[in-house]
Amino acid sequence: MEVYKNQESQNPLFQKIEQVRRRSNKIKDTHINLSHGSGGKAMRDLIDDVFVKSFDNPILSQLEDQASFDLANLAKLGNRLAFTTDSYVVDPLFFPGSDIGELAVNGTINDLAVSGAKPLYLTCSVILEEGLPVETLRRVAASMQAAAQKAGVQIVTGDTKVVNRGCADKLFINTAGIGIIPTGIDISPSNIQPGDVVIINGEIGNHGTAILIARGELELETDIESDCQPLHDLVSEIIKVCPEIHAMRDATRGGLATVLNEFALTANVGIRINENAIPVREEVNGMCEILGLDPLYLANEGKIVIVAPKEKAELILSTMKNHPTGKQASIIGEIIPTPPGIVLLKTAFGAERIVDMLVGDQLPRIC
Amino acid sequence: MEVYKNQESQNPLFQKIEQVRRRSNKIKDTHINLSHGSGGKAMRDLIDDVFVKSFDNPILSQLEDQASFDLANLAKLGNRLAFTTDSYVVDPLFFPGSDIGELAVNGTINDLAVSGAKPLYLTCSVILEEGLPVETLRRVAASMQAAAQKAGVQIVTGDTKVVNRGCADKLFINTAGIGIIPTGIDISPSNIQPGDVVIINGEIGNHGTAILIARGELELETDIESDCQPLHDLVSEIIKVCPEIHAMRDATRGGLATVLNEFALTANVGIRINENAIPVREEVNGMCEILGLDPLYLANEGKIVIVAPKEKAELILSTMKNHPTGKQASIIGEIIPTPPGIVLLKTAFGAERIVDMLVGDQLPRIC
Structure with missing residues (x-):
């Protein structure tokens, strides 16, 4: 912090630095707008405030472009890695007994499970329509996390895109998943x-x-x-x-x-x-x-x-x-x-x- | 085929069986319609005719709900598994120097590469708007395959969803990817x-x-x-x-x-x-x-x-x-x-x- 001591608080650069610092990382908007898909400050706040908070785990919160795992730990569970993906476009987003968030977690878990694999880690990539209520996204993220916890999997990395109003229908989710197939299991x-x-x-x-x-x-x-x-x-x-x-x-x-x-x-x-x-x-x-x-x-x-x-x-x-x-x-x-x-x-x-x-x-x- | 020998060709069930058999697995439509996302015959034909043909590799062509890999083979390349995902919604689909297909492959390769990982396997999950020309999808799939081959990765599993006209803008792609980080590399x-x-x-x-x-x-x-x-x-x-x-x-x-x-x-x-x-x-x-x-x-x-x-x-x-x-x-x-x-x-x-x-x-x- 030595630089500060030597700087006058009247220095415009210093004042700008203080201003940048004071910004919170909470999303203030009530509805999704294009800036939430820009890669910049608004997107980071959305990710921090909705996804990182909901999916709360140390791998995701590093916000790297990829999650990584020790192969030796994976090998303790079996000898084959299973890898799958599904996009979810269900309409309506909420329906009796479930919603798109739970579906996106369980669907990918099941695509791993049918190979005999123990599902371990999921990704979460969302395509949001401009105008989607942030509250809807929070509900869906909470539902994803509840399903993940129930099943003992972690959502470890993701992506957020926003398209103009009318270019998508509210919210699409893609989850990819990896799991380990126990040694000796060959289901086909x-x-x-x-x-x-x-x-x-x-x-x-x-x-x-x-x-x-x-x-x-x-x-x-x-x-x-x-x-x-x-x-x-x-x-x-x-x-x-x-x-x-x-x-x-x-x-x-x-x-x-x-x-x-x-x-x-x-x-x-x-x-x-x-x-x-x-x-x-x-x-x-x-x-x-x-x-x-x-x-x-x-x-x-x-x-x-x-x-x-x-x-x-x-x-x-x-x-x-x-x-x-x-x-x-x-x-x-x-x-x-x-x-x-x-x-x-x-x-x-x-x-x-x-x-x-x-x-x-x-x-x-x-x- | 013993059953056949015993059956009269006049038998209606036998005739229906022959009719079912004679169906080709080529897509006949020129434009995507909702049946291509139904999970049924039309979807399977689309996947066979466009994706399996383009991405031509033995893992994908099994059309399991997941791809699987030997952990011991992966461990020869390093000691950590990297896992990432990105959705691509670029507009327009084709632009000077590249297109959404190449972008979806290279983008995910690069998210793996920046961890130091050797990229190995990708997924391909598409959300198609009803009315999209099948020819457009073919071009994009060919572009994905060209990029994958150039980079030495394989597209091993995928998913296809179709939404009604006006509920998406032509074509969105999600790719997830896995790769192996060489032992001793820790980039953060x-x-x-x-x-x-x-x-x-x-x-x-x-x-x-x-x-x-x-x-x-x-x-x-x-x-x-x-x-x-x-x-x-x-x-x-x-x-x-x-x-x-x-x-x-x-x-x-x-x-x-x-x-x-x-x-x-x-x-x-x-x-x-x-x-x-x-x-x-x-x-x-x-x-x-x-x-x-x-x-x-x-x-x-x-x-x-x-x-x-x-x-x-x-x-x-x-x-x-x-x-x-x-x-x-x-x-x-x-x-x-x-x-x-x-x-x-x-x-x-x-x-x-x-x-x-x-x-x-x-x-x-x-x-």
């Missing part, structure tokens, strides 16, 4: 064998229904909430009893039907599922009938589809039923050698029909 | 010491100027192109001759001024730079004078600011000048003990002024 649809069973951890279609209801375009009232939840803990329990799981994927956009089609195509096998065995809430079925939708294609955000050797089916099922996110687990079908690449559904009435991949779009901006 | 602004020198690898303001010109709002014609380029190879050469580099950051949004302010604040030191030593093209200075802008705040996409011990300055400088991306490298200033947190500029006329953080926004959607 190419492992699927005829004779395997197909298991799901609970009701399908709740997320899609919750979003549809939240949009208010229907004169329907239900108490259905999104099933948005992290699945890594359930996966970790399953892997403990059956490390040789063949395939695992979370059924999000495109629903259960899409995951099964992907499995059938990749493994070049047929899949036969049993309509009676698939858990669907009565209200979801009802809404689908009214709107001409099919629950098999409705989005989920907390449903995992597992293909495993038949002899392990009961063990996996009982393990799942003992876990909070698997209470309604059910064996819903089996892998058959032919017709390869095709998913067949045995309907409640005993008929058989093809469950194709989703053609067209059922509900845009579902996640 | 907190290492900065009074007496250190500040070095930059070349001209500032070219990217900002190129974007401004490309927007066509000015009646100016110049041959200035964006400086968008990957910096990891230059960084790797610098680290070889000076592993004890103190701080390093690429000067993007907010320009050189913002990076220097971040350094000064984090290390609680003063920084004095010399206007005469900072490389700026005459046309950039001219445009800034006309528009009342300051080149110190203009965005760059291939400029690195380095703080290093004074005794290594000449060695680093000559190393940089021998590299294609450092030919115009220059020592532009020094670290001083006081006033802490403040950046001072000695102007071309010998006066001294404060270079504050960018307040307000100079140019929105610059990257």
Whole structure:
């Protein structure tokens, strides 16, 4: 501080320095404007005041352009690094049972979890529309942090962009994630064998229904909430009893039907599922009938589809039923050698029909 | 295929199976529509036909929800994993010298490089506006792949979302990246010491100027192109001759001024730079004078600011000048003990002024 002692407080440079210093690092604006994406003072204040405060952890608060981790520590958890990304554009931002923030955390956690990985670190990159209330962003950041804490992951680095009014719809979030796959775990649809069973951890279609209801375009009232939840803990329990799981994927956009089609195509096998065995809430079925939708294609955000050797089916099922996110687990079908690449559904009435991949779009901006 | 032999070709189920099978996995539409974000057949075709084909690599083509890597292989390159993310919303998508695709690859490479990391793997997550020409997306994907190949990185996983017309502006890209920091490298602004020198690898303001010109709002014609380029190879050469580099950051949004302010604040030191030593093209200075802008705040996409011990300055400088991306490298200033947190500029006329953080926004959607 020697310079100060030698300077007159009347010195204009000294006065300017004092003025620069006195600036707080709190965001004063109530709404996002273009300066919050400028890279300058306003952006730094937004990041400090909203994200660093919410996500409160020592890696993020360094505000480096990247986070870094000791490889030796990672290697204690397994032998493979899993890496994933998803952007979230769900409309509306808040909906029964969840919101875009929780979704952005759990969605990426689940994309890691289905490889068997223990999710560890996430990024958070936001695209904000000019005019977004800062309070909305605070709510979303708080929700992200709550989800991250619940799942034991940290949000360690991020990015903030702002676009002019009308060039985005309120708020989009991208999360990327890394995790570690335990040694000996190799989960991939190419492992699927005829004779395997197909298991799901609970009701399908709740997320899609919750979003549809939240949009208010229907004169329907239900108490259905999104099933948005992290699945890594359930996966970790399953892997403990059956490390040789063949395939695992979370059924999000495109629903259960899409995951099964992907499995059938990749493994070049047929899949036969049993309509009676698939858990669907009565209200979801009802809404689908009214709107001409099919629950098999409705989005989920907390449903995992597992293909495993038949002899392990009961063990996996009982393990799942003992876990909070698997209470309604059910064996819903089996892998058959032919017709390869095709998913067949045995309907409640005993008929058989093809469950194709989703053609067209059922509900845009579902996640 | 036994089932076939036993089936009559008149069987309706068999006919439907054949019909499903005959579908190509090429995208037929010329413009993006909502079904390309549905999670179903149209999305898979878009991903196959545009992204998998462009990014052509065995990790991506598995189309798992995550990519995975052997930790032991990563550990051969160093002892720390670097992890970063950035979203790109630049307008226009194509501009002199570069485009959003190359920018999205090089930007994330550079965020890894400034930690000293060797960049290895990127993700690619796109948000598409309904109506975007598929041809535009193809051009951007090809550009991403060209940049990735040039830099020796692979795009290994991704995500595709589509929003209704008017809910985004054409195309936004998020890339996350991972890389490995060599053992013994610890680059952080907190290492900065009074007496250190500040070095930059070349001209500032070219990217900002190129974007401004490309927007066509000015009646100016110049041959200035964006400086968008990957910096990891230059960084790797610098680290070889000076592993004890103190701080390093690429000067993007907010320009050189913002990076220097971040350094000064984090290390609680003063920084004095010399206007005469900072490389700026005459046309950039001219445009800034006309528009009342300051080149110190203009965005760059291939400029690195380095703080290093004074005794290594000449060695680093000559190393940089021998590299294609450092030919115009220059020592532009020094670290001083006081006033802490403040950046001072000695102007071309010998006066001294404060270079504050960018307040307000100079140019929105610059990257």
